[in-house]
Amino acid sequence: MVARIYRPAKSAMQSGKANTQRWVLDYEPEIARTVEPLMGYTSSADMKQQIRLFFETREEAVAYARRNGIAHRVEEPNERRVRGAAYADNFRFERRAPWTH
Numbered sequence: 001m002v003a004r005i006y007r008p009a010k011s012a013m014q015s016g017k018a019n020t021q022r023w024v025l026d027y028e029p030e031i032a033r034t035v036e037p038l039m040g041y042t043s044s045a046d047m048k049q050q051i052r053l054f055f056e057t058r059e060e061a062v063a064y065a066r067r068n069g070i071a072h073r074v075e076e077p078n079e080r081r082v083r084g085a086a087y088a089d090n091f092r093f094e095r096r097a098p099w100t101h
Contacts, residue, residue: 001048002028005061006075023061025053025072 003025010020027048036043055061058074065072089095 001030001071003065003070003072004028004075005058005065005072007058007077009077023055023058025055025061025065025070027051 004027005023005025007023008020010017029044029046029049031044031046033042033044035041053061053064055064062072062074064070
């Protein structure tokens with residue numbers, strides 16, 4: 001079973017960077033999930049899907065995986081690009097699209 005080491009992205013519901021600084025080790029599913037016919041909930045016989053380990057650095061997560069013989073894949077995070085914008089830019093004369101209500 002392969003583990004995935006990544007740094008989670010921020011939620012769309014948050015404006016800050018809470019819970020995005022730590023690295024996470026998750027196991028990829030080995031067995032597909034099934035729908036319970038009687039109640040309709042989704043279940044799985046794969047117990048490793050419930051495990052999620054948190055680490056302060058990528059090196060700690062990789063060292064843990066190597067020390068325990070876990071095959072792993074590291075996904076580098078995409079850095080956030082912040083565009084500089086000012087409120088006054090909405091009323092510029094050279095604006096590409098006309099400002100209107």
